[in-house]
Amino acid sequence: MKGYTSETIRNVALLGHSGCGKTTFLEAALLATGVTTRMGKVEDGNTVSDYEAEEIRRKVSINTSVIPVEWQDTKINFLDTPGYFDFAAEVKLAMNVADTGMIMVSAKSGVEVGTEKAWEYCEEMHLPRMFFINQMDDENADFERTLAELRKNFGKAVAPVQIPFNDEDGKFVGFVNVVKMQGRKYLPNGTYEEMDIPEGRLEALDDCREYLNEAVAETSEELMDKFFMGEDLTGDEIRTGLRSGVLNAELIPVLVGCATKNIGIHTMLDMIIDYMPSPSDLNPIVGLDENGEEIIVMGKGIAFGKKGNQQVDLTNLNYKIFSCKNKNINNKLISIVSDLPQEYILLTRKIIS
Secondary structure, three states: OOOOOHHHEEEEEEEOOOOOOHHHHHHHHHHHOOOOOOOOOOOOOOOOOOOOHHHHHHOOOOOOEEEEEEEOOEEEEEEEOOOOHHHHHHHHHHHHHOOEEEEEEEOOOEOOHHHHHHHHHHHHHOOOEEEEEEOOOOOOOOHHHHHHHHHHHHOOOEEEOEEEEEOOOOOEEEEEEOOOOEEEEEOOOOOEEEEOOOHHHHHHHHHHHHHHHHHHHOOOHHHHHHHHOOOOOOHHHHHHHHHHHHHOOOOEEEEEOEHHHOEOHHHHHHHHHHHOOOHHHOOOEEEEOOOOOEEEEOOOEEEEEOOOOOOEEOOOOOOEEEOOOOHHHOOOOOEEEOOOOOOOEEEEEOOOO
16 A cells, blocks of 8 residues: 655545535546546436445435545545535534545535535634535526625635636636636546636636735735735745645635536645645644643544643543654654543544555
8 A cells, every 4th residue: 555644645524515516526536536437426326425325315425435536646535524414423523534624615506504514613623724616517607606605704815716717608618727827728528728818707807816815915914015015916925825824724715616527626636735734734732641741643643632722631531642653753653542521522633544
């Protein structure tokens, strides 16, 4: 089995309202990365993640499934969570081991209750997140309305990094990268080609570029001063600020696509690798052992303690410590196993291998 360091792993929880296309996105990701040779369909009951008999019968996700893919020598562990509130516990369990929340939104339905719930869960756990506006091929899809709803509900930190465009027949065929200021058109054979920005999208691009610049400027005083001076941010400044803002959960990028047509999937995978955190990017969990010495739990470790990354006193709790080789913490991997009082919760940053 191929080995991965913590820097080359991403743990991503797929979140969102039922029917927004989480499972279909996974099918597209599996196809794009060469794991499968065809896309399964929820309605046909042949998707990789919805494999249990009850899920196939109901045509909805009931349990969280872990679906790993490899992209650019990086392992991405997708956690496909249920959209129905009856299975909210499954969602929270998945988010306990995720380092990123990817919130799917339907371009035709816009912000739904499941979208708001996913956001609330991410806020509770201070989890870096992003939006993916899916189903852009639907005749009722409306990117501008959906983006406006996202910004109205979740603030100006929500910043588009792509805007969609249609062909002469009104069909969704690609998007413009707001950072690179370049278009990408998808062809019927599944490939894509880079292109100039369509003239009909220049005005919308200017608006979205302004949204992005403002959100990026919020990540540092230097960029904020430059923004208020009316100066344009460079591509490198935007990329650096974007990653910094994402890691601190202060900036939420918005991407677009259509999972059923495999549009935007490759770019989303690139985005996850380039901007979303690996387990080593997140703050370690710090506790005290029975001797009052600090212990740090990283990698394949589990710690129990109060909510947050603050120091936790574990001295008077019943727990067992064991260790194994891990170069991140002096060749030791600390894992704490215990039955804990109700006021304690599970804190974990666990690499799924």
